[in-house]
Amino acid sequence: MGANVLYRRDIISDNRSILLPSIAGVSQFSAVDYPGHLCAVIYTQGCPCRCRYCHNPNLQRGGPGSSIVSWPMVMEWLATRRGLLDAVAFCGGEPTVHKSLLLAIKQVKALGFNVVLHTSGLYPHNFAKVLPLLDWVGFDVKSPFARYPDVTGVPGSGGKVKESLERMLSSNISHELRTTVHNAILSSADLVMMARELQMLGVSRWVLQRFNKAGCADLELVASHTAIDGDLVDRLRGYVPNILVR
Numbered sequence: 458m459g460a461n462v463l464y465r466r467d468i469i470s471d472n473r474s475i476l477l478p479s480i481a482g483v484s485q486f487s488a489v490d491y492p493g494h495l496c497a498v499i500y501t502q503g504c505p506c507r508c509r510y511c512h513n514p515n516l517q518r519g520g521p522g523s524s525i526v527s528w529p530m531v532m533e534w535l536a537t538r539r540g541l542l543d544a545v546a547f548c549g550g551e552p553t554v555h556k557s558l559l560l561a562i563k564q565v566k567a568l569g570f571n572v573v574l575h576t577s578g579l580y581p582h583n584f585a586k587v588l589p590l591l592d593w594v595g596f597d598v599k600s601p602f603a604r605y606p607d608v609t610g611v612p613g614s615g616g617k618v619k620e621s622l623e624r625m626l627s628s629n630i631s632h633e634l635r636t637t638v639h640n641a642i643l644s645s646a647d648l649v650m651m652a653r654e655l656q657m658l659g660v661s662r663w664v665l666q667r668f669n670k671a672g673c674a675d676l677e678l679v680a681s682h683t684a685i686d687g688d689l690v691d692r693l694r695g696y697v698p699n700i701l702v703r
């Protein structure tokens with residue numbers, strides 16, 4: 458999070474915040490979280506996964522964060538941004554861990570904003586509830602479905618993510634599927650398996666993201682070499698034709 462993040466440390470006793478997503482911070486302006494649009498980004502607190510490459514590890518633990526803005530404060534500020542921003546993006550942590558996300562999204566939509574969700578898809582039931590209200594989804598696919606517990610640390614997570622992914626693909630909502638690649642976590646065989654699984658689900662576009670050291674707390678991962686091999690990408694395109702490496 459950059460310098461334009463709003464924090465309040467004094468309102469966790471506000472009962473209304475218990476009924477709405479625990480907010481870790483708000484980025485007032487982003488041009489990269491909703492392609493072609495300007496948005497604010499709301500970071501929610503809490504994620505059950507423990508991905509080694511996580512660049513927001515301070516948002517993993519549940520409950521209130523040490524830096525908290527209340528939902529009413531966020532809404533009050535968003536009301537001043539109408540006409541200046543296209544959308545509001547919910548990011549984490551994992552926003553769908555909060556059942557109250559649906560209410561939060563409805564309130565943001567009522568202000569006239571488009572709504573974006575960045576998610577790991579770990580909560581298919583909650584994801585299904587918010588999906589009809591979303592305008593764009595950034596969906597992380599982390600590994601072959603069978604290897605998900607190795608990457609996330611969450612037993613059974615692969616099946617849940619697959620269920621969310623299938624829901625999203627059948628909804629025809631605009632989206633981006635992206636995978637963070639570090640050679641210590643995903644082998645070439647893993648990526649080929651992922652490409653085959655995505656092909657079977659009808660996916661035609663896939664973004665491979667180079668590992669980003671910024672914020673990563675895993676020093677072994679940060680210190681180790683990683684690269685995305687061009688020949689491998691060509692091979693993956695045999696399964697998913699449109700692959701972007703960034």
Ligand code: SF4
Nearest residue numbers: 504506507508511550
């Ligand atoms: S799912 Fe996202 S927020 Fe959660 S640990 Fe993994 S990278 Fe971090």
